[in-house]
Amino acid sequence: MPFYRFEEFGEEKLTPHLSSARGPIIEGDYIYFCLVSKDPGTGSELHYHPNELMIFPVAGKIHSLVGKDRRIVAPGTFIHIPPYARHQMLATEDGQMDYLYVKDRSWTVVGIAQDEAVPDAAPTVEAVNKEFDAGNYPGQEKEPEKSEAIVEGLRNSYHPIIDSLDAPPFSTLNYKWVEGERLTFGFFDLPEAYEEPSGENAHEQFIYIIKGVVDARVDGERETVTAGGVIHIPKGSKRSVSTAKGKFARYATVRASKNLEDLLAKS
Template sequence: MSTATQERSRIQYVYNLDDLFRVPEGPLSCKVAPSKLLSGDTLATGKSSTVGPVLTGTHVHVAWVVKPRGTGSKLHTHPNEQFNYVLRGTLIADLDGQVLRVPAGHVVHIPAGMVHSHVASPEEDVLFIAVKDTRHGIVGPAVDGKHNGPRTLPGFGSNKDNEWRLGPDGLPLPQSPRVSRDKVRYVYNWEELDKVPEGPCSAKVTPRAYVSKKSSSFGAALTGDKVHVGLIHKARGSGSKLHTHPNEQFNLVLQGTLHGDIDGQTVLVPKHHAIHMPAGVVHSMVAGGDEDVLFFVAKDTRHGLAGPPVDGIEDGPRFLPGFGPKR
């Protein structure tokens, strides 16, 4: 095979989340839906204002999306679970008979089948990562069966039927049905996950710790029925040894640059890029030498959060030259 043919057949594993306005050329590790309105061809014919690209693997959808301020999704449901991690702004969630604020740095978990709605607060647009399992698509139908535009806060929409009424405290009134007997936690602050929160939780919480003995990855994770999500830190110049696992993985970089070794390719994964690791593919991720890396990870639950090293020896992280322990 010629060098040119080899280059054309190389699989793309890294995706620029800020520039996915068309499907990239060549072989791809996952399905790419370019940035667009996720529900309906227009605002008036959908049920949500959410816009952005979607990456779909065999078991996990990952979306990098925006809701304009004061707008969001009508009450809806879907047979797959969902995690939304807010990067900028505040989501107002209506689920399980509660209205909950989800500010930047927080994640909200919506179990499969639960009626819910999310609207961006009036102060600013909301940027968030949405993760779902692939039992269903990225969008679920409106509860009232009408795709007649997004839900809006007062003063932000033209369809009064979709306006979310406010209560005396200025917060919207809950309209989702109450399904739990006890008050369940659905919103999690990553900065507070040094221990398991008290009371009933919608997802299993793995408190902040090192993920394995063959990696420098440190962080907390949430595990639902079909999806793990986590917020992970790698110290500069350090990372994971070559390893594999029988579940797929997406890493979305929020700070710094990951240096990847995947399927025999060397790749760079800078800020606001995602790397997809299909199940069973041998890979390693190391933080660049300039700064620590912070990334959001999504995996399906066919396996746990960590996979075994290829050499079978858990003897510490992989390092860039000059960053390992001094001998």
């Protein structure tokens, strides 16, 4: 089924020994598409992972660190975390933090402490939680000299997209793409009575509706998708997205790349 809502899924603790992050996980063929929540004043320890990560806050503020670059990030700014980059995401004391959390599937969603080596096999969420609930530490030995975390030499990972998610709709089609090594993030405002050209998706894609309503078709299925809805478009699927007269839509999207497809084909 190509249409989802995050509330239909149970919450998972993504990396319980390193982070307070919890939320539903939608697994695609190439992408993990998640909505992560953290309580005020909580967050993650310094960590890294071999897969690329894209973060887009939708509520609250993130006290973010990527490499050595620390900033307070509000909804409307996109954060790109390259593979192996050391990072940390904390919720400020203002309130709960919610953000889209999207990773490529060359690794799982489980992180690695900054002072640990990459394990031989990627741990699963289920296995890590089982160990953690049993009172065991599910990570690796503390061997800083074997860590592959990248701290130095990272470029600016913060991309301003829009002043506020509540900003008035644009008068015309408005969109931005930010292309990573394996994943590409997009942000779209669709004006009223707009119809995207239908076609076949070259790569897997997820769409998250932030505001408004869209009429979406994926292969033979059609649905009216409101704010909070998720559209999953597998690679090779035929898709179309449109808005009705008097309606607009604002959405965030992430799609896979050929680089990622080639990488996973080798694994």
